Amino acid sequence: MVPTGPYRLGNCDKIKPMVVVPKYVSWIAIALFALAALLPLIFMVAGSLVVDGRVSLSNYRTLLSDSGQRALLFNSVLLAFGVALGACLIGAPLAFLLQRTDLVFKNYLRYAYLLTLLIPPYMSAVAWIHRLGRYQWLNQFFVNMLGKDEAVLSVYNLPAAIFVLTLYYFPFITLMVESGLQTMNHRLEEAGSLCASPATVLRRITLPLIYPYLASGAIFVFIFAITEYGVPALLGLNVYTVVIFAHFSAYYNEAAATASAMPLVAITVTLVVLQRQLMGNRSYVTMESHTAHPSRIRLGKWQGLGLTFSLCIISLSVVVPIVDLLIGAGSLSTYQVALKTAERQIISSFLLSAVAATLIVILALFIAYFIEKSPGRGGSTIDLLTVLPFAFPATVLGIGLIKTWNRPLTQFIYGTYGIIVIALIARFIPFTIRVISSTLKSLSKNLEEAAGLSEPRWTRNFWKILVPLSRPGLIAGWVIAFILSSGEIGATLLVAPPGEATLPIRIHTLLHYGASKIVCALCVIAIIMTFLPVAILVSCLRRLRKFEGYV
Amino acid sequence: MIELKGISKGYRTIPVVENISFEVYRREFLSILGPSGSGKTTLLRLIAGLERPDSGEITIDGLTVSSPHTMMAPLQRRVGMIFQDLALWPHMTVVEHIEYGLRSKNISREAERRKVEETLRSVNLQEHGKRYPYELSGGEKQRLAIARTISLEPRILLLDEPLSSLDPLLKQAMQRLLCDLRETRDITCIYVTHDPREVMNSVGRMILLNKGKIERQGFYEDIRRNPASRFVEAFLMGTKKEGVEASPDRSET
Numbered sequence: 001m002v003p004t005g006p007y008r009l010g011n012c013d014k015i016k017p018m019v020v021v022p023k024y025v026s027w028i029a030i031a032l033f034a035l036a037a038l039l040p041l042i043f044m045v046a047g048s049l050v051v052d053g054r055v056s057l058s059n060y061r062t063l064l065s066d067s068g069q070r071a072l073l074f075n076s077v078l079l080a081f082g083v084a085l086g087a088c089l090i091g092a093p094l095a096f097l098l099q100r101t102d103l104v105f106k107n108y109l110r111y112a113y114l115l116t117l118l119i120p121p122y123m124s125a126v127a128w129i130h131r132l133g134r135y136q137w138l139n140q141f142f143v144n145m146l147g148k149d150e151a152v153l154s155v156y157n158l159p160a161a162i163f164v165l166t167l168y169y170f171p172f173i174t175l176m177v178e179s180g181l182q183t184m185n186h187r188l189e190e191a192g193s194l195c196a197s198p199a200t201v202l203r204r205i206t207l208p209l210i211y212p213y214l215a216s217g218a219i220f221v222f223i224f225a226i227t228e229y230g231v232p233a234l235l236g237l238n239v240y241t242v243v244i245f246a247h248f249s250a251y252y253n254e255a256a257a258t259a260s261a262m263p264l265v266a267i268t269v270t271l272v273v274l275q276r277q278l279m280g281n282r283s284y285v286t287m288e289s290h291t292a293h294p295s296r297i298r299l300g301k302w303q304g305l306g307l308t309f310s311l312c313i314i315s316l317s318v319v320v321p322i323v324d325l326l327i328g329a330g331s332l333s334t335y336q337v338a339l340k341t342a343e344r345q346i347i348s349s350f351l352l353s354a355v356a357a358t359l360i361v362i363l364a365l366f367i368a369y370f371i372e373k374s375p376g377r378g379g380s381t382i383d384l385l386t387v388l389p390f391a392f393p394a395t396v397l398g399i400g401l402i403k404t405w406n407r408p409l410t411q412f413i414y415g416t417y418g419i420i421v422i423a424l425i426a427r428f429i430p431f432t433i434r435v436i437s438s439t440l441k442s443l444s445k446n447l448e449e450a451a452g453l454s455e456p457r458w459t460r461n462f463w464k465i466l467v468p469l470s471r472p473g474l475i476a477g478w479v480i481a482f483i484l485s486s487g488e489i490g491a492t493l494l495v496a497p498p499g500e501a502t503l504p505i506r507i508h509t510l511l512h513y514g515a516s517k518i519v520c521a522l523c524v525i526a527i528i529m530t531f532l533p534v535a536i537l538v539s540c541l542r543r544l545r546k547f548e549g550y551v
Numbered sequence: 552m553i554e555l556k557g558i559s560k561g562y563r564t565i566p567v568v569e570n571i572s573f574e575v576y577r578r579e580f581l582s583i584l585g586p587s588g589s590g591k592t593t594l595l596r597l598i599a600g601l602e603r604p605d606s607g608e609i610t611i612d613g614l615t616v617s618s619p620h621t622m623m624a625p626l627q628r629r630v631g632m633i634f635q636d637l638a639l640w641p642h643m644t645v646v647e648h649i650e651y652g653l654r655s656k657n658i659s660r661e662a663e664r665r666k667v668e669e670t671l672r673s674v675n676l677q678e679h680g681k682r683y684p685y686e687l688s689g690g691e692k693q694r695l696a697i698a699r700t701i702s703l704e705p706r707i708l709l710l711d712e713p714l715s716s717l718d719p720l721l722k723q724a725m726q727r728l729l730c731d732l733r734e735t736r737d738i739t740c741i742y743v744t745h746d747p748r749e750v751m752n753s754v755g756r757m758i759l760l761n762k763g764k765i766e767r768q769g770f771y772e773d774i775r776r777n778p779a780s781r782f783v784e785a786f787l788m789g790t791k792k793e794g795v796e797a798s799p800d801r802s803e804t
């Protein structure tokens with residue numbers, strides 16, 4: 001009863017005695033992540049500093065003096081900026097229409113716009129190339145009548161690339177803004193609407209509150225666009241990813257290629273850090289059930305306009321490309337031929353994406369758990385490290401992977417499908433970690449502690465409590481990783497073992513001979529291949545809704 | 552017997568619990584009272600072994616379970632805790648909640664089933680075995696949380712404001728349930744609340760916390776008669792027992 005010992009502040013609050021996943025498991029996951037995603041980057045950056053066996057900045061010096069480099073940077077930034085801006089202009093109003101108004105067919109439109117993600121951007125590029133092919137007579141007409149010396153309607157330029165990529169990436173903005181609108185306490189808006197007009201509430205309350213979501217969505221899209229390889233390559237644009245690839249495959253001078261990517265990496269890393277600050281503890285994707293928001297804005301006579309806007313976007317991004325591809329493929333027999341020519345790639349693409357997505361989700365869960373449970377320096381360092389790979393162009397990452405794994409000892413990985421899986425993990429784990437950690441954030445720690453007080457084995461608590469509770473986030477993470485993986489081309493193109501290829505690579509190769517019927521048919525097959533597992537999982541997710549809101 | 556010796560705990564640089572020492576005897580029903588933010592939950596978490604103290608030590612039956620250097624795992628201490636937000640698992644049915652902890656105790660399926668049934672009956676939930684937490688009322692949820700904890704036969708039961716969200720009638724019923732449980736099992740209870748009305752019928756000792764320090768301890772009647780400080784007086788204000796005349800020396804403002 002006698003008070004003993006002076007009060008002293010220890011650093012013990014950093015030691016959390018009760019965690020479901022032991023630290024060492026998380027550290028294993030972090031080590032695997034570093035091996036797959038960080039090591040290539042280190043190898044590459046280090047490699048660019050070595051010239052003729054000596055440390056030198058000469059790769060960078062030539063870079064500064066090269067005016068072509070500046071044009072390249074300008075082009076890349078312009079492309080990414082255009083895409084980010086376009087995606088905001090489309091994505092944010094759509095999110096608002098879906099979340100805050102009484103737009104008709106809203107529930108169908110929510111699923112329809114997500115279908116966009118199933119059609120990789122290189123495929124829409126194929127579709128648009130194909131479409132303009134059919135309008136050749138129109139170009140001929142312009143050339144003849146107006147005396148222009150080149151085709152007016154062309155897809156081989158920057159605006160076309162911006163257009164195609166915008167129509168692919170706007171759902172990321174919509175998802176983020178929707179999650180912002182959903183998690184926002186609607187009482188705030190209601191309190192505002194008692195003393196101001198709806199327009200004022202929108203401007204003074206809603207917009208400032210969703211600004212972090214919009215801005216960080218825009219940053220994501222900017223980075224996705226600037227690191228994108230497929231579309232610029234198809235449309236013959238002079239941007240970093242394409243030039244790096246060309247440099248590498250022509251001269252095998254990866255040191256110069258890497259050095260030339262560094263200005264771009266500097267930009268993206270800055271943006272990634274900025275984005276983290278913007279988002280803070282906010283959630284990226286909310287999987288909450290869409291309960292009726294009490295203060296919906298009645299669209300009234302604007303209903304038509306809202307519907308036209310949404311339908312236009314969805315038809316441009318989903319319907320038109322699919323119809324184009326279907327027309328392009330023509331008869332059913334084309335599909336038979338296509339299946340026969342690319343049977344192997346279809347199966348391997350599907351399996352590789354599924355395996356990669358599964359591994360990504362497992363690693364991401366352990367890493368996200370570690371980040372969530374480690375307050376202070378340690379957690380935020382790991383957090384920052386896990387977003388780094390995101391900032392590197394796909395082709396740079398590909399070169400790094402080659403440098404890391406192309407050694408006699410690691411041929412069992414490099415010469416096989418293993419390297420593709422590693423490439424996919426490195427490319428897409430950062431985004432998945434964000435999605436899963438926002439789910440973990442929403443779980444009360446008492447749920448795990450109650451488990452720890454009932455059951456000593458962490459494995460059982462992990463499988464029976466943590467995994468089921470974070471299932472919506474895990475499924476969403478898997479779906480995103482699977483979709484992105486099955487459309488990846490920038491890194492896989494570089495590392496794919498000779499003779500083995502994924503479906504996107506096969507399509508890319510065939511495209512050199514023009515957008516043929518077979519290519520269109522293969523695109524349709526690829527879309528179906530991605531759609532099926534996603535559709536099954538999303539319907540599972542809807543059934544899981546029954547627990548939501550009670551977590 | 553649980554003994555706390557000079558326990559302190561802070562988050563970052565802010566002390567939350569400061570130099571707390573007290574004892575709890577076997578089968579005692581100890582109440583810990585204090586306003587919101589006074590460190591009650593933190594104190595319970597320290598006893599449960601969910602937090603590590605910055606200084607001081609906790610012993611159970613003479614064995615040191617918590618100190619800045621040693622931590623015995625919560626399960627080995629055989630403590631049960633009922634969380635402030637109940638922490639029911641949304642994806643499990645009532646029966647699954649109870650089975651979950653029993654599964655780790657090498658008993659036969661038959662014994663397990665009987666144990667589940669018996670536990671559910673003791674909290675009067677036997678009809679709702681197949682339900683999920685969101686299909687239960689507030690009182691039923693509370694009883695499920697209690698059932699999940701007592702099925703593990705803890706030596707020490709820590710209750711963190713388990714009744715605060717219930718209406719007065721239900722509250723009384725639950726308190727009776729807790730008393731019954733304590734009498735039929737060999738359990739030491741530490742009951743935390745911010746509402747003095749919940750403990751004024753209690754016969755056990757109580758501890759009054761204020762800003763992480765013990766303000767007063769003893770029996771309710773003694774403390775009420777002789778508050779000894781402004782804080783205690785203000786905190787207990789308006790909690791006089793039904794039928795007892797207001798003593799002239801206590802102002803009712």
Ligand SMILES: Nc1ncnc2c1ncn2[C@@H]1O[C@H](COP(=O)(O)OP(=O)(O)OP(=O)(O)O)[C@@H](O)[C@H]1O
Nearest residue numbers: 562567585586587588589590591592593594635745
């Ligand atoms: N994990 C934490 N990190 C930082 N501060 C914390 C943490 N947990 C509790 N605190 C702080 O410790 C103080 C005491 O918290 P505690 O939860 O123990 O209070 P309480 O008495 O249970 O209050 P209530 O009656 O509201 O539940 C509060 O000021 C709280 O802000």
Ligand SMILES: [Mg+2]
Nearest residue numbers: 591592635711
């Ligand atoms: Mg509390």
